[in-house]
Amino acid sequence: MPGFELFSNLERNEVNDVLQSGVLMRYGFDGMRNGHWKAKELESELQNTLQSKHVQLVSSGTAAVSVALAAAGIGAGDEVIMPTFTFVASFEAIMMLGAIPILVDIDDTLGLNPEAVKQAITPKTKAIMVVQMCGSMANMDALQAISNKHNLLLIEDACQAIGGTYKGKPLGSIGDLGCFSFDFVKTITCGEGGAVITNNKAYYLNADHYSDHGHDHVGNDRGAETHPFLGYNFRISELHAAVGLAQVKRLPEFLAIQKKNYNILRDALSQIPEVNFRTVPDGGEESYAFLSFFLPDAEIANTISKAFNDNGVDACWNYYNNNWHYIRNWNHLKDLKSLYPISTEVKKGLEYLQTKTFEKSDHYISRNISCLIKLSWTEEEVKNRANTMVNIIRSALKA
Ligand SMILES: *Cc1c(COP(=O)(O)O)cnc(C)c1O
Numbered sequence: 001m002p003g004f005e006l007f008s009n010l011e012r013n014e015v016n017d018v019l020q021s022g023v024l025m026r027y028g029f030d031g032m033r034n035g036h037w038k039a040k041e042l043e044s045e046l047q048n049t050l051q052s053k054h055v056q057l058v059s060s061g062t063a064a065v066s067v068a069l070a071a072a073g074i075g076a077g078d079e080v081i082m083p084t085f086t087f088v089a090s091f092e093a094i095m096m097l098g099a100i101p102i103l104v105d106i107d108d109t110l111g112l113n114p115e116a117v118k119q120a121i122t123p124k125t126k127a128i129m130v131v132q133m134c135g136s137m138a139n140m141d142a143l144q145a146i147s148n149k150h151n152l153l154l155i156e157d158a159c160q161a162i163g164g165t166y167k168g169k170p171l172g173s174i175g176d177l178g179c180f181s182f183d184f185v186k187t188i189t190c191g192e193g194g195a196v197i198t199n200n201k202a203y204y205l206n207a208d209h210y211s212d213h214g215h216d217h218v219g220n221d222r223g224a225e226t227h228p229f230l231g232y233n234f235r236i237s238e239l240h241a242a243v244g245l246a247q248v249k250r251l252p253e254f255l256a257i258q259k260k261n262y263n264i265l266r267d268a269l270s271q272i273p274e275v276n277f278r279t280v281p282d283g284g285e286e287s288y289a290f291l292s293f294f295l296p297d298a299e300i301a302n303t304i305s306k307a308f309n310d311n312g313v314d315a316c317w318n319y320y321n322n323n324w325h326y327i328r329n330w331n332h333l334k335d336l337k338s339l340y341p342i343s344t345e346v347k348k349g350l351e352y353l354q355t356k357t358f359e360k361s362d363h364y365i366s367r368n369i370s371c372l373i374k375l376s377w378t379e380e381e382v383k384n385r386a387n388t389m390v391n392i393i394r395s396a397l398k399a
Contacts (some may be wrong), residue, residue, distance in 0.1 A: 001135075001160075001289040003189045003247045003254060005376040010250065014038065014242035024238050026057075027212065028222040039241035043195075045248045050162075050170045052178070052197040054204035057241060058211050061159040061181020063234040064194035065093035068177040069127065071196065071206035072153050074099050077345050078126040080155075083112045083138075084327040084361040085319065086131040089181075090157060091333055095342075100124070100349035103327055105360040108279040110292060110368065111138025113360060117146055127153040132161035132171045133325075134370045135258075135289030139281045140166050140174050147175075155179070159194075162187050163255045164287035171287070172197055182244050187254055187289055190244035193236045211235060255287065258373045261382050262288035265371065268386035269293060274397055278368070290370045298366035300396055305369055307392045313385060315372035320365050327358060328365075 017036050023029045026039035043055040058064050074080060076098040082090045085106045094101040102125070104116040112130050128147050130138050147154040158164070158172030159181035165171060172178030177200070180186075182193035196207045209216050214231030218224045269275050269291070278292040295301040298320065305318035323329035334353045336342060377385070 001187050001258070001372050002185050002375065003187055003250070004184060005374060006250070006254070008246075010246040011243050014246045015239060018238045018242045026235060026238050026241060027215075027217060030221045036238070038238045038245050039236055042241045042245045042248060045245065046180075046195055046197065049248060049251060050173050050178070050180075050197050052170075052173045053199045054197065054201065056196045056204060056207040056211060057236040057244075058194045058196060058207075058234040059236055060192050060234075061157075061179060061183060061186075061194040062089040062093050063211070064159075064179035064181065064196050065089060065129070065155070065157055066096045067207050067211050067234055068155055068179050068196045068198075068203075069093065069097055069099065070210050071198075071203045072127070072155075072177060074126050074153070076343070077124065077349070079122060079124040079349070080127045080129055081112075081117055081120050081125060082129045083131050083133075084358045085110060085133060085325060085365055086157070087159070088324055088330065088333070089159075090129060090131060091330070094129075095346070098343060098346060099126075100346055103353070103356075103358070105358050106364060107139075107360070108294070108364055109136065109138050109281060110134060110278050110364065110370075111136075112143060114139055114142035114146060116360070117143065121146075121150055121152070125150070125152060127155050129155045129157060130175065131157040131159075132164065134278075134292050135161050135164055135287040135373075136278060136280050136292070137161065137164060137166050137171055137284050137286075140284075141281070144174070153177070159186065160289060161287050163251060163258075163289075165285045166281065167283040173199075176200060177203055182240075182247075187258075187287065188244060188247040188251060190236065190240040190247070193240045193244055254375055257375050258288035261373045261375075261377055262286075262291050264379075264382045265291050265373070265386050265389065268390050269393070272390065272393055272397070275393065288373055290372055292368060292370040294364070294367045295369065295393075296367070296397075301367045301369055303396045303399070304393055307396060308369075308389070311388055311392060313371075313388055313392070315374065316369055317371075318366075318369050320362070320368075326365055327361070
């Protein structure tokens with residue numbers, strides 16, 4: 001996954017363009033910038049890559065989720081349904097708007113369980129936020145049917161899934177709004193950065209203004225701007241966008257490497273009948289950023305995960321005990337540790353986290369291992385890794 005593994009002169013040249021003009025700001029300074037508009041160029045590249053009418057770059061993936069929600073008018077007291085397996089950013093981005101994250105179980109796709117989503121809908125529910133974890137997707141047809149039926153917004157966090165598709169559509173482009181991260185460890189990196197994509201012009205304009213203090217960006221050199229509403233600063237800089245511009249042009253190359261490496265590992269693990277791969281919904285194609293599989297039980301998964309670590313098979317995770325990606329150890333969030341007071345409504349809305357258990361999610365996450373697919377491996381390294389993994393899994397299953 002991490003695009004930083006293959007930094008080249010392409011990234012350096014784009015960054016140098018920006019440094020030579022000296023304009024690190026994405027808006028304005030029209031006369032000084034030597035015609036360089038890296039953020040604008042990256043937005044237009046992403047429009048093509050993600051087959052989306054509108055793209056708004058922002059400062060991070062977390063900002064992208066908050067901006068997407070705000071652009072669609074989600075705010076105080078609104079409930080947003082999200083999965084138990086994600087990155088803490090999902091929870092944070094909802095909280096930032098004074099909305100209430102409602103966590104629900106996942107299924108064997110490692111994404112939102114549509115039945116659990118149905119059961120969580122209340123009169124306060126405004127949006128379903130699906131998170132396309134580890135390069136693959138939830139059952140999008142089922143989730144789209146639910147969101148249509150109940151008139152809910154469908155927001156897609158595709159931060160870990162750029163390049164994956166569902167029924168021919170890029171992940172991120174299926175919901176009403178899609179979110180991407182270009183942080184340092186993602187497939188395409190800017191260092192820090194993110195994007196909101198949508199086919200809805202009103203949402204796009206909201207995202208454009210909201211992410212830059214409410215400026216409407218009308219007129220050359222910012223001359224005619226007004227401020228239709230309150231906004232904040234979630235801007236990306238030209239330096240960050242320049243890195244991303246070089247990287248996005250290399251996405252097809254990165255995806256091809258991911259797929260090749262993934263298939264070598266998957267073919268090797270397929271020899272072991274006790275290994276079951278995550279379910280990819282019909283019509284879906286992974287981005288191949290991760291290889292995710294289930295072991296027969298939690299104890300074996302834990303043993304294998306430890307043995308991977310001890311034997312140099314790095315970047316493989318059993319998320320059951322992880323405190324970034326899985327609800328079980330999000331104690332600071334369950335206990336609502338906050339530097340500043342949180343509204344009574346949100347506090348009440350989150351009381352369920354003190355008692356609710358997520359057996360279905362535990363069932364899948366405790367038996368799962370997800371391995372990052374690196375771009376910089378040589379063929380020999382992948383083959384050796386495949387052998388080591390097979391040997392470790394076989395001996396754990398025998399014990
Ligand atoms: C990385 C990530 C984010 C947040 O992105 P940042 O750019 O690090 O803020 C959000 N959601 C998911 C699923 C992620 O993997």
